[in-house]
Every structure is written in C-alpha cells, then in structure tokens.
Amino acid sequence: MNRDGARTSLWQANRPNYQPVGRWDKNGIYDVLIVGGGITGLTTALLLQEQGKKCLVAEAHTLGFGTTGGTTSHLNTLVDTTYPTLESDFGQEGARQVAQATGEAIALVERLVTQYQIDAGFSYQSAWLYAQDEKEVQELEEIYEASRRAGLEVQAAGAIPVPIPFQKAYRFAGQGQIHASQYLLGLAAAFEKAGGVIVQQCLVQGTSHHDPIVATTSQGEIRARKLVYATHQPPGVSIFNFRLAPYRSYAAAFTLKDEKYPTGLAYDMKDPYNYFRTQESDGVRYVIAGGFDHKTGHEDNTDHIFTELEAYQRTYFNVDQMAYRWSSQYYEPVDGLPYIGAYPGLEGTFVATGYSGNGITYGTVAGQLLSNLLMGQDSPYADLFSPARIKPVASFANFIKENADVASVFIGKRFSYEKITELAELAPGEAKTVKWEGTPIALYKEENGKVYALDPVCPHAKCIVHWNGAEKSWDCPCHGARYGCDGSLLTGPARRGLTVLEWEKLPI
Ligand SMILES: Cc1cc2nc3c(=O)[nH]c(=O)nc-3n(C[C@H](O)[C@H](O)[C@H](O)COP(=O)(O)OP(=O)(O)OC[C@H]3O[C@@H](n4cnc5c(N)ncnc54)[C@H](O)[C@@H]3O)c2cc1C
Structure with missing residues (x-):
C-alpha cells in the first residue's frame, strides 16, 4: 500500500495496493x-x-x-475535544450528541465487519485516561464529570494498562480498535x-x-x-x-522483550498527549504509541522527533524492536x-x-x-x-493579495544547474530552501546525487513550503498541502504540484 510519506506505517506493511474489479461506465x-x-x-x-x-x-x-x-486506529467516544469544552461550546445536549454519534459509529464498524466478514481484528476496548500531577488531576475530575453527563460509562481506576507512573485514572468503557x-x-x-x-x-x-x-x-x-x-x-x-489547522503527528509500532503489552487504550493528559495500545498484525503483536504533534511546516528537524518518541517509549517499555515509525497529518477544527x-x-x-x-x-x-x-x-x-x-472570513481577499506577490517575484528568473549547486552545498538526502537574488528556491538532493529544484511557493495560497525530512516532503505551513521531493502533489488543499524549475532547459 502506498502512502503520502516516505516512511512505512504498520498498516502498509505486507499490504499490496487494492486492485479494483469494477468498471467505470464513462458514459453513465x-x-x-x-x-x-x-x-x-x-x-x-x-x-x-x-x-x-x-x-x-x-x-x-x-x-x-x-x-x-x-x-493509529483507536475508536473513541472519548474524543480529543474534552467533554467540558464540548459542554461549554455546544451545550450539554451537544456534548451528549457527540458521545452518542461516536458510540453509534463504533457500533457501525462492528456491524460492517460482522456483515461483510472483514478480518480486521475489531474489538471493543476500555480506555484509561490518567493524570500525572495535581493540575492534571483537577482537569481529569472535570472530564470525568462532563463525560458522565454526556452519557459515557466511566469509573475510577486503581491501575492503568501501561507501566507509567500516574496519580489518578479513570476507565472509559465502550471504546474500540481495528486494523486500519x-x-x-x-x-x-x-x-x-x-x-x-x-x-x-x-x-x-x-x-x-x-x-x-x-x-x-x-x-x-x-x-x-x-x-x-x-x-x-x-x-x-x-x-x-480558515476553519482548519494542519498538524503532524508521530507514531511507532514496536515489539517488547516482556509480556507487558497494554490490555486496552491508554492516554496521558499532556498537550500533545501520549497514547498507547496493542495491535496484532500478520501474527505479530506490537505496542502502538503516538504523540509529539506539531503544526505542519513549523518544525525544522522532524527526524529528531522520532528520536524523542523512541526515547520516551524506551523509558517505560522493555522495547525489543522499533519495527515501524511514521508520521501523518490531521486537521484541527477551529471550534x-x-x-x-x-x-x-x-x-x-x-x-x-x-x-x-x-x-x-x-x-x-x-x-x-x-x-x-x-x-x-x-x-x-x-x-x-x-x-x-462556518462564517465567511472577510480578510481572505487581502490574504491572497499579500501572498500573490511572492509568486510574481519568482516569475522570469532563470537558473543554471551550476548556479543551483553553488547556491547550496547539499549532502545526499538533504533539502534546503535557498535564496537567489531575493528569490526562494527549494532544493533537494537524492541519495544518488540527483538535484531537484522547485518553486517553493505553494500554489494553493502562495505560502512558502517547509522541508519535512522525516517523510521527505515539502509541507505548506499555512493550510497543510504537501508535495513529494520532486514537487508532485501528495495532499491537498492544493490542486497541483509545485512548479519544477527545469534548469537544464532554461536559457541561462
Ligand atoms: C498519527 C495519527 C494518528 C491518528 N490516530 C487516530 C486514531 O487512533 N483514531 C482516530 O479515530 N483517528 C486517528 N487519526 C485521524 C484519522 O486517521 C484521520 O482523520 C482519518 O484517517 C481521515 O480519513 P479520511 O478518509 O477523511 O481522509 P484520508 O484518509 O486522508 O483520505 C483522503 C483521500 O482523498 C484522496 N484525495 C485528496 N484529494 C483528492 C482529489 N482531488 N481527487 C481524488 N482523491 C483525492 C487522498 O489521496 C486520500 O487518499 C490519526 C491521525 C494521525 C495523523
């Protein structure tokens, strides 16, 4: 299975791309x-x-x-926007509806895997939310109260399914997991x-x-x-x-030297939070852990985040093999x-x-x-x-106008290969955004020495893309459009890739 990043997720491993059997009726x-x-x-x-x-x-x-x-494929009624926040922003009835809609969704997954005999290891699970200091304990109590009012089944818990110290925990029933x-x-x-x-x-x-x-x-x-x-x-x-902010989040799947695989879903209360669960895939058990989120295009060393993620797991788990490490993108809604x-x-x-x-x-x-x-x-x-x-945002026209300047500066520039290599001494696998006569150029050198030169102006809203070394992509910090190192479009909202500067064909 292909994915919009260079790293392999647990879900891709040993999974070929889907081969459709149906035929598109082009006249229909x-x-x-x-x-x-x-x-x-x-x-x-x-x-x-x-x-x-x-x-x-x-x-x-x-x-x-x-x-x-x-x-990482947890199924939750215990959603990221906490129930106290949901209550204050959408009322008690709104919070109750979120609990009900997400509960019905988990039941729908169960119905579909049963009816269509989908072998995806669906199971209902409990989730433990645990606090590690006094401030978190206070917040946890509020979450407990509001979650109960919303209709979730929650109980105080004396233990959690991960070997991590905690002060207070609650167990939420009716959660789930599935092989994505x-x-x-x-x-x-x-x-x-x-x-x-x-x-x-x-x-x-x-x-x-x-x-x-x-x-x-x-x-x-x-x-x-x-x-x-x-x-x-x-x-x-x-x-x-204007209603969505793009975030990158990091995950790992690893095996243990002991048998302390989590028997349920576990979440701490940090921001961003760490989370854990167990997943079996092709007969092997893995702990899936995740967290370390940041706004897309706002982190210079995304590779380093995997080092931190791994170090965190090794602090608490007896890790045998870090089998998979990947990152992906989600969108935070403004409300x-x-x-x-x-x-x-x-x-x-x-x-x-x-x-x-x-x-x-x-x-x-x-x-x-x-x-x-x-x-x-x-x-x-x-x-x-x-x-x-959603209400339309009046300032959008100004936003586009301001950013359009970036593109107009770029048009008309001419580059030679020598100029580009002179601009940046790149190591294989390295990328840089450099400036030539005030104009930015996105450069990437493949392991085999081939250099790509791109216009770093995102065609969506004219922001400048940022290199994501962990997934070898150019990511737009404004709205989350992403591009391969060759400029090809990975994910929207852009409708096309970055402009490739075909320096060999251009007059010098
Ligand atoms: C690290 C991480 C962990 C997560 N863990 C969980 C979790 O445990 N539980 C949970 O509930 N959620 C989790 N999420 C969120 C969840 O995975 C996503 O919200 C969800 O998968 C989004 O599904 P989707 O079908 O809407 O979008 P996607 O899976 O992104 O699918 C959209 C598809 O549209 C295609 N596409 C885009 N533009 C076009 C176009 N113009 N023409 C044709 N095709 C197009 C894309 O190629 C893509 O395949 C996690 C997110 C991250 C980043």
Missing part, C-alpha cells in the same frame, strides 16, 4: 461521486451503495494513501461487491456544479448527481482553510468539532473534514450522516456537525 451518470478513498470515502460509499445508490469512488492515488494509511488497512480494504471489497466502482490514480481537478455535476479528473470526466469531498480537507481555496454535511454554497456537494485525531471514528460518523443526508433521511446530528456553522 452516477448517483454519487465520492472523492477520496480513505475511511470517510469508503464508509460513505458502502452505506449509499447498500441503499441502492449507484456510486463511484475516485481516488487520486491508491486507497489508504491519505491519513487513513498513517493513523485491513478494514479499509474490506470496506472497498464490500462496496465493489454491492456494485460500486473504484477508480484509482484519478485526481479530481475541478467540478462544475450543475445537474449533473461534471468532475474533471486526470482520467477524464465523471458525471454524477451528487458529489462528496471525502478528501480529508476539500481541495482548492475555501472557507475551510473543536468536525464539519460534516452540505458544502456551503455548492449545490449538490457534501463534505466531511476537521476530525482532529479522531477521524477513524468521525470518518465513520460522517459515512452515516452523509448517507442519511444523501438518502433524504433525517439525522439527529445534522445541525451539530453542519459546515454551515
């Missing part, structure tokens, strides 16, 4: 075009296809290429068996919003009555750019809840985004909610998650 009009082949897209597609809709999933790369391939790629590929197979169509390597580049909607893609046009953006963040410049529903201002178009670190659960919530909306059915959660709670 689909009921629903679902853009994106992650947990959101596949869950939505399967639920719609089950109810008789004719659906097509268009995936820019291969299934699981996005964050679903880089997740086995589940995703199982959903895809069930969807195709129900008559759905999956088209991979199919980047949706633009859409016309008439009836039918016509999507322009890298493989030709797709016609559909409705469209769902299940792309994690919708492509292009949109109001969502703490995802945006799921009709895309404001775009007729016939739906969206699901802004899941924080809970998108396996919220992606399933989205599948249920979007399929309800598209089938014309009521959902008790439609208002709570509605993207229409």
Whole structure:
C-alpha cells in the first residue's frame, strides 16, 4: 500500500495496493461521486451503495494513501475535544450528541465487519485516561464529570494498562480498535461487491456544479448527481482553510522483550498527549504509541522527533524492536468539532473534514450522516456537525493579495544547474530552501546525487513550503498541502504540484 510519506506505517506493511474489479461506465451518470478513498470515502460509499445508490469512488492515488494509511486506529467516544469544552461550546445536549454519534459509529464498524466478514481484528476496548500531577488531576475530575453527563460509562481506576507512573485514572468503557488497512480494504471489497466502482490514480481537478455535476479528473470526466469531498480537507481555496489547522503527528509500532503489552487504550493528559495500545498484525503483536504533534511546516528537524518518541517509549517499555515509525497529518477544527454535511454554497456537494485525531471514528460518523443526508433521511446530528456553522472570513481577499506577490517575484528568473549547486552545498538526502537574488528556491538532493529544484511557493495560497525530512516532503505551513521531493502533489488543499524549475532547459 502506498502512502503520502516516505516512511512505512504498520498498516502498509505486507499490504499490496487494492486492485479494483469494477468498471467505470464513462458514459453513465452516477448517483454519487465520492472523492477520496480513505475511511470517510469508503464508509460513505458502502452505506449509499447498500441503499441502492449507484456510486463511484475516485481516488487520486491508491486507497489508504491519505491519513487513513498513517493513523493509529483507536475508536473513541472519548474524543480529543474534552467533554467540558464540548459542554461549554455546544451545550450539554451537544456534548451528549457527540458521545452518542461516536458510540453509534463504533457500533457501525462492528456491524460492517460482522456483515461483510472483514478480518480486521475489531474489538471493543476500555480506555484509561490518567493524570500525572495535581493540575492534571483537577482537569481529569472535570472530564470525568462532563463525560458522565454526556452519557459515557466511566469509573475510577486503581491501575492503568501501561507501566507509567500516574496519580489518578479513570476507565472509559465502550471504546474500540481495528486494523486500519485491513478494514479499509474490506470496506472497498464490500462496496465493489454491492456494485460500486473504484477508480484509482484519478485526481479530481475541478467540478462544475450543475445537474449533473461534471468532475474533471486526470482520467477524464465523471458525471454524477451528487458529489462528496471525502478528501480529508476539500481541495482548492475555501472557507475551510480558515476553519482548519494542519498538524503532524508521530507514531511507532514496536515489539517488547516482556509480556507487558497494554490490555486496552491508554492516554496521558499532556498537550500533545501520549497514547498507547496493542495491535496484532500478520501474527505479530506490537505496542502502538503516538504523540509529539506539531503544526505542519513549523518544525525544522522532524527526524529528531522520532528520536524523542523512541526515547520516551524506551523509558517505560522493555522495547525489543522499533519495527515501524511514521508520521501523518490531521486537521484541527477551529471550534473543536468536525464539519460534516452540505458544502456551503455548492449545490449538490457534501463534505466531511476537521476530525482532529479522531477521524477513524468521525470518518465513520460522517459515512452515516452523509448517507442519511444523501438518502433524504433525517439525522439527529445534522445541525451539530453542519459546515454551515462556518462564517465567511472577510480578510481572505487581502490574504491572497499579500501572498500573490511572492509568486510574481519568482516569475522570469532563470537558473543554471551550476548556479543551483553553488547556491547550496547539499549532502545526499538533504533539502534546503535557498535564496537567489531575493528569490526562494527549494532544493533537494537524492541519495544518488540527483538535484531537484522547485518553486517553493505553494500554489494553493502562495505560502512558502517547509522541508519535512522525516517523510521527505515539502509541507505548506499555512493550510497543510504537501508535495513529494520532486514537487508532485501528495495532499491537498492544493490542486497541483509545485512548479519544477527545469534548469537544464532554461536559457541561462
Ligand atoms: C498519527 C495519527 C494518528 C491518528 N490516530 C487516530 C486514531 O487512533 N483514531 C482516530 O479515530 N483517528 C486517528 N487519526 C485521524 C484519522 O486517521 C484521520 O482523520 C482519518 O484517517 C481521515 O480519513 P479520511 O478518509 O477523511 O481522509 P484520508 O484518509 O486522508 O483520505 C483522503 C483521500 O482523498 C484522496 N484525495 C485528496 N484529494 C483528492 C482529489 N482531488 N481527487 C481524488 N482523491 C483525492 C487522498 O489521496 C486520500 O487518499 C490519526 C491521525 C494521525 C495523523
């Protein structure tokens, strides 16, 4: 399985890319075009296809290429936005609805793995939240009270499933876990068996919003009555750019020399928090641990974060082998809840985004909610998650204008290979953003010595990209678009890659 980063996640190992069997009817009009082949897209597609809709999933790369391939795959009603915060921002009823919607999502995962016999190791689990100092204890008590009011089953706990010191802990029942790629590929197979169509390597580049909607893609046009953006963040410049902040998060899967594998899910109360669970994959047990989050494009040495992550695990666990270490991206919504529903201002178009670190659960919530909306059915959660709670931001036009200058400076410059190598003495595997006559250039030297020179101006909103050494990508610190070291588009919201400076062909 391919993914949007250079490192291999546990979910990719020994998993070939999905081979679709269905055939795209290029002359037909689909009921629903679902853009994106992650947990959101596949869950939505399967639920719609089950109810008789004719659906097509268009995936820019291969299934699981996005964050679903880089997740840690806990299933939670104990979500990242704490219940006291949910109560204060969305009321007690809003907090209760979050608990109910996420609980129903875990039950939906259980229904789908059972009905379609998806061998993905789904299990219900308890989760332990533990405090390590007085301040955290106080916060934990508040979380306990608000979680109970929201309807979660919570009890004080005298022990936690990880060998880490703590002062106070609570156990939350009704959480879960699943093998991310086995589940995703199982959903895809069930969807195709129900008559759905999956088209991979199919980047949706633009859409016309008439009836039918016509999507322009890298493989030709797709016609559909409705469209769902299940792309994690919708492509292009949109109001969502002001409602979502991109974050990178780090994970590791390791084996132990002893038998102290966690028997449940465990979370500390740091910000960012550390978390742990056990996952079996291909007959081997691993501890999955994660944390060390930071805003995308705001960290100079992302490789070093893995050193810290590993050191933290070795402090408490008797680590045998650090088998996998990977990082991935999530989007923090400005008000703490995802945006799921009709895309404001775009007729016939739906969206699901802004899941924080809970998108396996919220992606399933989205599948249920979007399929309800598209089938014309009521959902008790439609208002709570509605993207229409977004207000347009007046300053956007200024933002674009200011940043457009960066691009105009760049146009017209000419480079030679000698100039570029002179600009930066690069070691193999190294990248740099250098300036030549005031103009930035993004440079990367492959291990074999080949140098890539790119315009570092992100084509989405004209910010300057930042090198992510851990995943060998250029990441945009503004809205999270990401590019390969050759400039190719990895993840939106940009719609195209970075401009490659073809120095050999340019006049010097
Ligand atoms: C390190 C880490 C750990 C996490 N752990 C958990 C966890 O334990 N539990 C949990 O619930 N959540 C977790 N999350 C969050 C969760 O994994 C994600 O929110 C979720 O996987 C997002 O799924 P998605 O389908 O919406 O998006 P993605 O999986 O990103 O899929 C979107 C797909 O759309 C495709 N695409 C994008 N643009 C286009 C286009 N224009 N045309 C065609 N295709 C396009 C992409 O290639 C991609 O495959 C974690 C996140 C991180 C970063």
